[in-house]
Amino acid sequence: MSTVIAAVLFVGVIAYALFGGADYGAGFWDLTAGGARRGHRIRELINLSLSPVWEANHTWLIFCLVTIWTGFPQAFTAITTTLYIPLGLAALGIVTRGAGFAFRHALSERQGERISGAAFSCSSVLTPFFFGTIAGGIASGRVPSAGHGDALSSWLNPTALLGGVLAVTVCSYLAAVFLTGQAQLHMDTSLEKACRRRAFGAGVVAGLVALVGVFVLYSDSPRLFHQLRTVGAPLLAVSGLCGLAALLLLRGGRPTVVRILAALAIATVVAGWGVAQYPYLLGTHLTIQYAAAPSPTLWVLLAVSCVAAALIAPSLLLLYTLQLRRKLG
DSSP: OOHHHHHHHHHHHHHHIIIHHHHHHHHHHHHSSSSSTTTHHHHHHHHHTTTTTTTHHHHHHHHHHHHHHHHHHHHHHHHHHHHHHHHHHHHHHHHHHHHHHHHEEEEHHHHHHHHHHHHHHHEEEHHHHHHHHHHHHTTTTOOOOOOOOTTTTSSSSHHHHHHHHHHHHHHHHHHHHHHHHHHHHHOOOHHHHHHHHHHHHHHHHHHHHHHHHHHHHHHOHHHHHHHTTTTTTTHHHHHHHHHHHHHHHHHSHHHHHHHHHHHHHHHHHHHHHHHHTTEEETTTEEHHHSSSOOHHHHHHHHHHHHHHHHHHHHHHHHHHHHHHHOOOO
């Protein structure tokens, strides 16, 4: 049962990486769009794409927090008492990003609009970076089972920084692919080309970061490197093939197919990390079975998760479908 709950938790992690990641990546392109005149069209496309869904995507983050808190309380305590700095900065980034996105639509003064826009775009880059360092700190084994680990070296280390940079580049790639599809639906050829160039650039950078990451993991996290090279290798290979196929089909492929391929590329690389981490929840010192709550708690958590999926998943699916079909304003 502990393994089942861990799998449920990781489904939530993958979902947040996909839907939340696309939102954060859009903020990166907002930041790099240029001045008010030059970046107006791409920012308008970002606004149209995010406005109906950006708040709903935090559902997956809440689900993950509740699941790990209830199902694996020892790991939750260890993570929050060790990685409280990046966790706090990520939470601050979420709040700042939401406020910036909301206020830049409400403020009429140009100066206020620029400040709120900068808050939205900068926090959209920093938040996934801190989430990536959290994942890297956990994967590298720098979070002790008893918690209260080193507040700085636990996330300021090569593996954690690699996770942060990779998170930003992957989110940017995913967002650019999605924005390319949105531009195709709006029949804006020039904007579609601009988004396609961004997708190619982000895809190449993400690939280079992943390549450099091989050497980083080899020297800093040898156990994780070995697991990724063996049990995680098939998933990483699928990720690379899907990502490459999405880039090749950007020019003339159907937007839905391209989005699915890009999403599979991200989902499989995150799943590869999960497979490489198994059976440990923290590093190589806290297993999933040992960290799990009592069996009755896990059964209740599984039942609640199934009810939540039955109630929430159709609503979110309808929301995403309406947005992709441009039925929402």
